[in-house]
Amino acid sequence: MVRVDSTGKSNSLIQVRGLDKTYRRGGEEIQVLQRLNLDVDKGDFVAFMGPSGSGKTTLLNLLGGLDVPTHGSITVDGDEITHMSGNKLTQWRARHVGFIFQMYNLIPVLTAYQNVELPLLLTKLSKADRRKHVETALGVVGLTERMNHYPRQLSGGQEQRVAIARAIVADPTFLLCDEPTGDLDRKSADEIMELIHRLVKEFGKTVLMVTHDPVVAKRADLTLHLEKGVLVEAGELQGVAAGGVA
Amino acid sequence: MKFRGLIFANLFRKKLRLILTIGSFAVALFLFAFLAVVRGAFNRGADIAGADRLVVINRISIIQPLPLSYRDKILRIPGVKAVTHNNWFGGVYQEEKNFFPQFVIDIENQRQVISELKVRDDQWNAFVKDRQGAIVGAKTAKRFGWKIGDRIPIKNSLFGGGPTWDFNIDGIYNSERAGGDESQFWFQWDYFEERMPQSFKGNVGWYVIKLDNPDYAVSVAKAIDEMAANSSFETKTETESAFAAGWVKQFGNIQFLIMTIGTVVFFTLLLVTGNTMAISVRERVSELAVLKAIGFTDRSVLFFVLAEALTIALVGGLLGLGLASLAVPALGAALNGLLPTLILSKAILAMGLGLAVLVGGISGLLPGIGAMRMRVVNALRRV
Numbered sequence: 001m002v003r004v005d006s007t008g009k010s011n012s013l014i015q016v017r018g019l020d021k022t023y024r025r026g027g028e029e030i031q032v033l034q035r036l037n038l039d040v041d042k043g044d045f046v047a048f049m050g051p052s053g054s055g056k057t058t059l060l061n062l063l064g065g066l067d068v069p070t071h072g073s074i075t076v077d078g079d080e081i082t083h084m085s086g087n088k089l090t091q092w093r094a095r096h097v098g099f100i101f102q103m104y105n106l107i108p109v110l111t112a113y114q115n116v117e118l119p120l121l122l123t124k125l126s127k128a129d130r131r132k133h134v135e136t137a138l139g140v141v142g143l144t145e146r147m148n149h150y151p152r153q154l155s156g157g158q159e160q161r162v163a164i165a166r167a168i169v170a171d172p173t174f175l176l177c178d179e180p181t182g183d184l185d186r187k188s189a190d191e192i193m194e195l196i197h198r199l200v201k202e203f204g205k206t207v208l209m210v211t212h213d214p215v216v217a218k219r220a221d222l223t224l225h226l227e228k229g230v231l232v233e234a235g236e237l238q239g240v241a242a243g244g245v246a
Numbered sequence: 247m248k249f250r251g252l253i254f255a256n257l258f259r260k261k262l263r264l265i266l267t268i269g270s271f272a273v274a275l276f277l278f279a280f281l282a283v284v285r286g287a288f289n290r291g292a293d294i295a296g297a298d299r300l301v302v303i304n305r306i307s308i309i310q311p312l313p314l315s316y317r318d319k320i321l322r323i324p325g326v327k328a329v330t331h332n333n334w335f336g337g338v339y340q341e342e343k344n345f346f347p348q349f350v351i352d353i354e355n356q357r358q359v360i361s362e363l364k365v366r367d368d369q370w371n372a373f374v375k376d377r378q379g380a381i382v383g384a385k386t387a388k389r390f391g392w393k394i395g396d397r398i399p400i401k402n403s404l405f406g407g408g409p410t411w412d413f414n415i416d417g418i419y420n421s422e423r424a425g426g427d428e429s430q431f432w433f434q435w436d437y438f439e440e441r442m443p444q445s446f447k448g449n450v451g452w453y454v455i456k457l458d459n460p461d462y463a464v465s466v467a468k469a470i471d472e473m474a475a476n477s478s479f480e481t482k483t484e485t486e487s488a489f490a491a492g493w494v495k496q497f498g499n500i501q502f503l504i505m506t507i508g509t510v511v512f513f514t515l516l517l518v519t520g521n522t523m524a525i526s527v528r529e530r531v532s533e534l535a536v537l538k539a540i541g542f543t544d545r546s547v548l549f550f551v552l553a554e555a556l557t558i559a560l561v562g563g564l565l566g567l568g569l570a571s572l573a574v575p576a577l578g579a580a581l582n583g584l585l586p587t588l589i590l591s592k593a594i595l596a597m598g599l600g601l602a603v604l605v606g607g608i609s610g611l612l613p614g615i616g617a618m619r620m621r622v623v624n625a626l627r628r629v
Contacts, residue, residue, distance in 0.1 A: 061623050064539070066539060066622045066623050066626075067623050086544065087543055087544075090538065090541055090542070090543050090544075091541065091543075093539065093540065093541050094540065094541020094542075095541075099536075099539050099540060101536070101626070103532075105532060105533070105536045105626075107252075107255070107533050107536070107537075108259075108533075109255040109256060109258070109259050110251075110252070110255050114251060114252075114255070118252075118537070118540060119540050119541060121248050121249060121252075122540075122541050122542065127248075166540070
């Protein structure tokens, strides 16, 4: 179950406590996230919405260990990642996080198979075992037939499905999706959301997704809004607009 | 290696750029090998010169003669083991382009002093008995297809004695030192002397001295020059190595010229490949960021960039050195003995490959460090 008001310890898969993120631009300090708390359980599917510059992607980067908070802590499956060194954090990402980006971010000179295989190159799996995993992941996204195609030979929707296969191939603890349908037409977007929904319902994946699209957000179990660096559930949104939530 | 596919896929991303960059390395390494071979040819005389030999020439110039009477005086100096003398003949075989060095030799002492140039005893004995006999180096014999028993006319305009001198090939010498000169042509002092005009009789071109011990070089050289001081034929005595080095200097500062060209070529190569690698990294910043996001370490990213740069350097380097190994023998043949033997040694090949790897490493290092330090969130924001 997702909560945004916990402050103490919990048994949640992801615990965020008192998270602040401040950027310095020129001489000015910009506070992007303010004392943010969040609990996400295993198998939850959470969507983050909010206007541009509200800190959605920053929150995702912090949860994925790509950025470090100014204050506060993030604990995932018992590991507090906020104090990990760069190398340790990289290794942690390889084990626990699957990233799905808006622009797919496939390597254009590698085939779909090779793109999906990339995270497995960091493991000790044999070539044969890697092959099994890649074929399984491509099977889940329905692209086994296209495994030898290069990204340029695939449609946008297919590219995103390859990116999803890459994200799940190493069986990470949770998936982070940054506008996964932002570059797709409605039909392709629906297919991608159906796929992500399947990952949650059939495979028990935990998914945290940033989106601008309310239709896409509806597929999540819960939609949280970021407004002026503060995280609130949809029902509380009016209170935030009035300055009522601290 | 499981990352090989990724490295090669990135290498072949822009095929034309890859070909041009490899071509830059190939051309630079070809030029390096060529310059090193020429430099080696010029310096070989000094490099393989006997450490226990001195050369005595006329103080004014090597083209001025020295009296034969110096031989016995030199022999009496402590530390001198043997003395031989030579003259330059300066003839050509059939036409001007068929140049090779001919020396008038002292048959009694030649083999004792210049012992590394080997002639079979039976051939040497035949040569000693034949007043018009000649010993020729294996390289020159091969060049003109000469064999023992051939009669060879040599045109000469320096010394008179008729426009053509005829010689019989009695033997062929080989050098027991790698890179030794096998282009010379020797004939007897007595045959030379009898055809010289009266004014030149009793003179030699230079002396070559074998010492008991290389440590005596300074004292013996000083004694010889003092012996000839204030005479009509003052001498300049130096080690064979110094003499050979001085000979090369007559052509100008070859060493400096070659080093300068080589440095400019490699510096330019460094700029070209460094720029190419920088562009190559810059245009896939987001891909490198994704690799880091999914768990590749900073060092892995540096390794990928360096591996690409070093592969280009190695392939280009091997290509250039391979071409040089084909071209150098052809060049040597085309030069017709104008330079000593051109040798593309293993040391030159190893140094060339080492330089290629060094330039490749440096050109990949800066963009690689940039990629290593790149922050994933910043790079992904650029997409």
